Amino acid sequence: xxxxxxxxxxxxxxxxxxxxxxxxxxxxxxxxxxxxxxxxxxxxxxxxxxxxxxxxxxxxxxxxxxxxxxxxxxxxxxxxxxxxxxxxxxxxxxxxxxxxxxxxxxxxxxxxxxxxxxxxxxxxxxxxxxxxxxxxxxxxxxxxxxxxxxxxxxxxxxxxxxxxxxxxxxxxxxxxxxxxxxxxxxxxxxxxxxxxxxxxxxxxxxxxxxxxxxxxxxxxxxxxxxxxxxxxxxxxxxxxxxxxxxxxxxxxxxxxxxxxxxxxxxxx
Numbered sequence: 135x136x137x138x139x140x141x142x143x144x145x146x147x148x149x150x151x152x153x154x155x156x157x158x159x160x161x162x163x164x165x166x167x168x169x170x171x172x173x174x175x176x177x178x179x180x181x182x183x184x185x186x187x188x189x190x191x192x193x194x195x196x197x198x199x200x201x202x203x204x205x206x207x208x209x210x211x212x213x214x215x216x217x218x219x220x221x222x223x224x225x226x227x228x229x230x231x232x233x234x235x236x237x238x239x240x241x242x243x244x245x246x247x248x249x250x251x252x253x254x255x256x257x258x259x260x261x262x263x264x265x266x267x268x269x270x271x272x273x274x275x276x277x278x279x280x281x282x283x284x285x286x287x288x289x290x291x292x293x294x295x296x297x298x299x300x301x302x303x304x305x306x307x308x309x310x311x312x313x314x315x316x317x318x319x320x321x322x323x324x325x326x327x328x329x330x331x332x333x334x335x336x337x338x339x340x341x342x343x344x345x346x347x348x349x350x351x352x353x354x355x356x357x358x359x360x361x362x363x364x365x366x367x368x369x370x371x372x373x374x375x376x377x378x379x380x381x382x383x384x385x386x387x388x389x390x391x392x393x394x395x396x397x398x399x400x401x402x
Contacts, residue, residue, distance in 0.1 A: 136243055136264060142194035142229040146187035146249065149222045152308075153179050156186040159305040160338035161295050166346065179219045181354040182341040184253035185211075185334050189309035191229045191247060199243070201261055203312065204323045208333040209242065210258035212358035213341075217252050225250030232256075236268040258360075282359075282381055282394040289374035291347045295339055296370045297331065303367075305335040330364040336371065336392050337361075340384050343373045344397055352399040359383075359395035 150173045157170035157180050169175040196203050219225075226248075233244035241264035247255040298304075302315040310332055313320040321329045337357065345354040365371060365386060375382040375397075383393030 136199055136231060136234045136241060136261070138231050138234070140228060140230045141198035141245075142191050142227075144190065144194075144227055145224060146190065146227045147224040148187065148219075150177055152186060153177060153183060153221050155304075156180060156183055156308055156338070157342070159301070159308060160335055160342050161297070161301075162342060167342070170342070173221075177221050179221060180338065180342055181215065181345045182213055182334075182338040182357065183219050184215060184249045185213060185255065185338060186308045187225065187227050187249045188229075188247045188255060188257075189332075189334060191227065191245075192310045192312055195229060195245070195259075199261065199264075201264060203314070204320070205262040205264070206312075207260040207262070207324075208257065208361055209260045210256075210358075210360040211333065211337050212256040213253060213337075213356065214255070215253045215355045218353070219249075219252050223250075225252060236265050238265045239263065240265045241267070256358075282396040284381060284383060284394045285376045287376070289376055291344075291373075291375040291379065293343050293347070293373045294370055295343065295373065297365065297367055299368045301335065301367045302329055302331050305332050310334070326364060328366060330366050331369075333361045333392070336365050336384055339371065340373050340382060340392060340395065341397075344375060344379050344382060347375065348379055348399055352401060354397060355400045356398035357395065358397075359392050361392055363389050363391045365391050 154171055162170045169178055228248045230246050232246045235242040241261045243259045245257045306315050316329050318328055341357050369386045372385045380397055382395040384391050
């Protein structure tokens with residue numbers, strides 16, 4: 135059985151180059167996102183930039199849990215930002231396993247991630263072949279937020295983001311070098327027809343779109359959702375939001391790939 139406790143820690147140092155690279159990797163474009171791409175705009179970090187530091191936790195997690203890389207599937211993500219990250223800085227990044235749920239053929243592992251005193255995240259991982267330690271089923275991980283329900287009406291906000299065929303190759307430069315996102319042979323071992331986009335890339339792109347739609351008087355400070363289907367580089371992703379941006383989802387065609395998503399904002 136996978137044990138609870140800290141499994142990874144390192145110091146993450148970033149500067150304006152990292153800030154701009156992250157923004158580009160989640161779909162920031164000119165001229166609308168000048169403030170995320172130009173150091174003299176003035177530059178601000180994207181609202182989900184804390185996840186760039188946490189991207190480096192994937193490979194240490196695989197090593198610490200002693201699992202095969204192909205067994206790891208990102209199932210869900212939450213992010214809460216206490217303080218906006220500056221354009222330059224250093225912070226301690228840590229990951230702790232806080233919950234393990236037996237799903238029979240797999241284990242559902244919930245991790246709590248911290249980047250200094252800037253942000254906290256919870257990531258949920260499906261670990262194929264790691265179940266069976268406490269009986270089939272085993273329930274669901276404890277929810278840290280109330281369930282989000284998509285309203286049965288037209289969205290108040292809708293925007294399409296067409297990813298590039300190099301989107302995953304660009305996003306992996308933030309630190310998640312999992313080869314399933316670039317190597318066709320490795321992606322095939324997971325049952326996918328080709329390399330697929332990082333869940334955190336779609337998550338960050340949705341955050342960027344919601345923050346843009348919120349306007350200059352609000353800033354996204356919390357985002358949480360479940361990954362339901364893979365996104366492939368080159369796909370067109372539709373972002374939709376309701377309730378003033380508090381409820382959202384991401385879809386490719388008629389297929390929901392991220393959602394339902396809950397969001398929260400603060401005044402600037």
